[in-house]
Structures are given as C-alpha cells and as structure tokens.
Amino acid sequence: MKLPEIKGFIDLSLVDWDGKVTAVLFLPRCNLRCPFCHNATLVLNPEEMQTIPFEEIRLYLIKNKRWLDGVVITGGEPTIHNDLPILCNQIKELGLKVKLDTNGTNYDLLQELIAKEQVDYIALDIKAPITLERYSNAAGVEARKLMPEVQKTIKLLLERPIDYEFRTTLVPTIHNHEDITLICNEIIGCEKYFLQNFKNDVKTLSPRLANIQSFTREEMQVFLKLARKIVTNTFLR
Ligand code: SF4
Numbered sequence: 001m002k003l004p005e006i007k008g009f010i011d012l013s014l015v016d017w018d019g020k021v022t023a024v025l026f027l028p029r030c031n032l033r034c035p036f037c038h039n040a041t042l043v044l045n046p047e048e049m050q051t052i053p054f055e056e057i058r059l060y061l062i063k064n065k066r067w068l069d070g071v072v073i074t075g076g077e078p079t080i081h082n083d084l085p086i087l088c089n090q091i092k093e094l095g096l097k098v099k100l101d102t103n104g105t106n107y108d109l110l111q112e113l114i115a116k117e118q119v120d121y122i123a124l125d126i127k128a129p130i131t132l133e134r135y136s137n138a139a140g141v142e143a144r145k146l147m148p149e150v151q152k153t154i155k156l157l158l159e160r161p162i163d164y165e166f167r168t169t170l171v172p173t174i175h176n177h178e179d180i181t182l183i184c185n186e187i188i189g190c191e192k193y194f195l196q197n198f199k200n201d202v203k204t205l206s207p208r209l210a211n212i213q214s215f216t217r218e219e220m221q222v223f224l225k226l227a228r229k230i231v232t233n234t235f236l237r
Pocket residue numbers: 030031032033034036037038039043075076077103
C-alpha cells in the first residue's frame with residue numbers, strides 16, 4: 001500500500017478546524033507558487049525535511065482517538081498526490097473525521113473523495129478572482145489551465161455535498177477592493193467565506209513580501225463590508 005509522504009505532523013491543534021480537536025498532517029509540494037506562501041520549504045525543497053512514517057502517526061491516532069475529533073490534511077497541496085484517497089481511508093478507518101485544505105485545482109480527485117465519503121470537510125483557498133491576470137498573479141504561476149478546475153470545485157461545493165468553507169488570504173500589493181467583489185460574485189450563496197489577513201511574521205515563498213506590512217484592522221473591516229454586500233456569511237479570521 002502506497003501512501004503520500006508526510007513531512008510534518010502536529011499532534012494537537014485547536015485552530016485548524018473550527019470547534020474541533022485535531023491532529024494535522026503536512027504533505028509536500030504544490031502546483032502553485034503563491035508569493036505569500038508560508039510553507040516555502042515544504043513546497044520547494046521538501047527533500048530537506050524528514051519524512052514521518054505513517055505507522056508512527058497511526059499508532060498515535062489510535063492511542064489518542066478518544067479525544068481527537070479528526071485529522072486535518074494540509075500542505076503543500078494534498079490533491080497533487082494520487083494516493084491521497086488511501087491516506088484518507090486509513091484515517092477514516094480509525095473512526096476519525098478528515099478535513100482537507102486545498103487550492104481546488106484537482107477537481108476530479110476532490111469529487112472522488114467527496115463521492116466516496118473519504119473527506120468530511122473541505123477548506124478551499126480562493127487565491128484571487130478567477131481571471132487569468134489576477135489569479136496568476138496571486139498563485140505565482142500561469143493559471144490558464146488551473147482556473148476551470150477551481151471554478152468546477154467552487155460549483156461543486158456550492159451544491160453542498162459536504163461541509164466546506166471558502167477562504168482568501170488578503171495580501172497588500174496583491175489584493176484590492178475590486179478583487180473581493182469579483183470573488184464574492186463567484187461564490188454567491190456559499191455557506192461560509194473567511195477573509196484572512198496576510199501575516200509577515202514567517203518567511204514567505206517570495207522574498208519580495210518580506211517587508212510588506214499586513215492590512216490594518218480598519219482595512220480588513222473595509223474588505224469585510226464589501227464582501228458582505230454580496231456574501232452575507234463572510235467573516236474575518
Ligand atoms: S499557499 Fe499557495 S504555494 Fe503555498 S501551499 Fe498553498 S497553494 Fe501551494
């Protein structure tokens with residue numbers, strides 16, 4: 001049985017799945033290069049990180065599953081790993097729920113995971129409005145072929161096959177007011193939309209963001225107000 005390599009493990013988190021006590025697994029590599037990514041080594045040089053055997057994690061989960069609600073699988077981008085469903089199955093077989101963090105660029109795999117009930121919750125990062133210039137700018141790659149995948153994933157989740165949230169990290173020099181309006185127009189009727197402020201306390205994938213300050217509280221409130229005109233269930237995180 002082949003499983004994706006696991007390059008990071010948090011044994012207890014109260015912040016990665018709202019209201020749930022979780023463990024968190026980090027899978028390596030990503031098909032995007034968001035300049036504001038906080039996991040540069042995991043994305044660019046995962047071979048520099050130690051691989052954690054799943055068997056070790058499995059034993060921990062078995063020992064502690066009484067008080068764990070579930071496991072968050074994040075990255076990197078988990079859906080670039082074709083063997084992700086096997087990992088999800090292994091966790092579900094222990095009686096734990098699975099939350100997946102994704103950029104939504106692998107629609108087919110996400111659809112399969114949902115259809116086979118191998119995930120319980122999806123957090124979809126919407127990097128920017130789904131237009132070639134805006135999305136490519138935020139994702140750090142030419143996004144022509146990826147955008148239809150993200151659009152299909154959004155559409156799928158809007159049909160509420162499982163619990164989900166959409167979220168966007170707002171970054172000065174990358175996002176503006178119009179972006180929020182455009183994104184919200186793509187996700188009208190969504191269950192939950194979270195706006196997250198860029199944090200510059202951790203090294204970013206692109207050094208050009210090293211000296212960029214986060215948005216102020218007031219600026220985030222303006223984004224929130226704009227979003228709520230279209231998507232009432234928008235929140236700041
Ligand atoms: S922030 Fe962007 S580059 Fe980093 S893991 Fe997420 S999708 Fe990939």
